[in-house]
Amino acid sequence: MKKRIATVSLAGCFGCHMSLLDIDERLLDLLQQVEFDRTPLNDLKRFTRHCDIGLVEGGCCNEENVYTLQEFRRNCDVLIAVGQCAVMGGLPVMRNAIMHSEDPLRECLETAYLNSDKIYNPSNRIPSDEALPLLLDKVYTLADVVKVDYQIPGCPPSGETLWNILEALLAGRPVELTYEQLRYD
Amino acid sequence: MSDSFKFEIDGVEVLARRGQSIMQAADEAGIYIPRLCDVEGLEPQGSCRVCVVKQNGRVVSACTQPVIEGSIVENESEEILGYRRDLVRMLYHEGNHLCPICEASGRCELQAMGYRLGITQATKYPYLQPVRPVDASHPDIVLDTNRCILCGRCIRASRDIDKKHVFEYVGRGIRKRVGVNGYNLADTDIALSDRAIDLATCPVGCIIQKGRGFFAPIGERQFDKRPITLGILPVKERSEQ
Ligand code: SF4
Ligand code: SF4
Ligand code: SF4
Ligand code: FES
Numbered sequence: 001m002k003k004r005i006a007t008v009s010l011a012g013c014f015g016c017h018m019s020l021l022d023i024d025e026r027l028l029d030l031l032q033q034v035e036f037d038r039t040p041l042n043d044l045k046r047f048t049r050h051c052d053i054g055l056v057e058g059g060c061c062n063e064e065n066v067y068t069l070q071e072f073r074r075n076c077d078v079l080i081a082v083g084q085c086a087v088m089g090g091l092p093v094m095r096n097a098i099m100h101s102e103d104p105l106r107e108c109l110e111t112a113y114l115n116s117d118k119i120y121n122p123s124n125r126i127p128s129d130e131a132l133p134l135l136l137d138k139v140y141t142l143a144d145v146v147k148v149d150y151q152i153p154g155c156p157p158s159g160e161t162l163w164n165i166l167e168a169l170l171a172g173r174p175v176e177l178t179y180e181q182l183r184y185d
Numbered sequence: 186m187s188d189s190f191k192f193e194i195d196g197v198e199v200l201a202r203r204g205q206s207i208m209q210a211a212d213e214a215g216i217y218i219p220r221l222c223d224v225e226g227l228e229p230q231g232s233c234r235v236c237v238v239k240q241n242g243r244v245v246s247a248c249t250q251p252v253i254e255g256s257i258v259e260n261e262s263e264e265i266l267g268y269r270r271d272l273v274r275m276l277y278h279e280g281n282h283l284c285p286i287c288e289a290s291g292r293c294e295l296q297a298m299g300y301r302l303g304i305t306q307a308t309k310y311p312y313l314q315p316v317r318p319v320d321a322s323h324p325d326i327v328l329d330t331n332r333c334i335l336c337g338r339c340i341r342a343s344r345d346i347d348k349k350h351v352f353e354y355v356g357r358g359i360r361k362r363v364g365v366n367g368y369n370l371a372d373t374d375i376a377l378s379d380r381a382i383d384l385a386t387c388p389v390g391c392i393i394q395k396g397r398g399f400f401a402p403i404g405e406r407q408f409d410k411r412p413i414t415l416g417i418l419p420v421k422e423r424s425e426q
Contacts, residue, residue: 084284094283
């Protein structure tokens, strides 16, 4: 039976997904071996079945990210953190290191929406529509929130790296990255 | 050569002279012992412990430990590699290392050490995400201590070679950091021509020359194709890259 893969981008930039597309014509080889369940690549928004592999790009910066990540954990046998954002927070995590006041989240939102002279915001309000997920107090890595089975560093990991890892995983053999395939940037 | 004697590194016989450190003897024999706080031309200070080896079964830092005649040194055993991985991981987790936006990425020794040791950034340790200052007051130089690994190379270069004492450790324990001898960098007599500012001095992206970031394209940076090893550190070669 074909393995089922699900993918998602949480607090990421979709660069890691672009990198997956960078495996070019090998995507066809991949489709011989796997079937994509929920993923932005086919625009399925919900899981249709339990999956073998979940690839998650981006860390958690809002409550929706946490909810989605937990759903992925429940629905995937092997959960893989893909890219620097998923592994250690990536660029969004900069907010953790600059916000160490009494009320960091408020300070962040006020700087973004109220207190800067570069902002046009006539209502002078911080967006708070029900449809908007609430920001978390700080940015969390995937492993802060759920159990993660593997981590692939890189921003993004190259198509070669992703292909190499997926191929090994599908074939059930250990991954061996070449020197050029392990990157933190 | 009556003062020279033999010892062994990972089963290879190596010749050493009396008074040499394990690192010096290994370097001369062409055997690479990983290192971060030690660099050619500066006094070793033995603080990062990445050069950890076992000499006659005792864990020591190779850059400061004199060779014992006839001793057996373990450099690349799984146990030693494990220690080094943990040390490098802790350095990563202790500061704010955002490699994707770092000017030193690709020529950074901490990152290169991670690659060499095959670290895929496991999350055994928490990310501390400390608040650390950036000093961009100087017209030519930035000090971004978010990436500082406290190796003290800038301190020794400024003190021993430039004779300026621009940098110094301040604080203790987890609060220890590198400070400058003045209100800020602009308040010191630091200059681009100082050894402390040379690209080969700071192993990470902490001391930055303004207007010189990202000078080598991805794929052609110092450690993009070659792992960090002997012969890759000479100051000249790195500065011209
Ligand atoms: S790791 Fe890099 S490429 Fe991937 S989501 Fe984060 S910022 Fe984008
Ligand atoms: S100093 Fe090195 S390890 Fe730290 S962010 Fe820069 S490249 Fe990465
Ligand atoms: S600024 Fe650079 S050279 Fe100085 S202690 Fe920090 S990491 Fe080492
Ligand atoms: S290189 Fe020996 S302790 Fe740092």
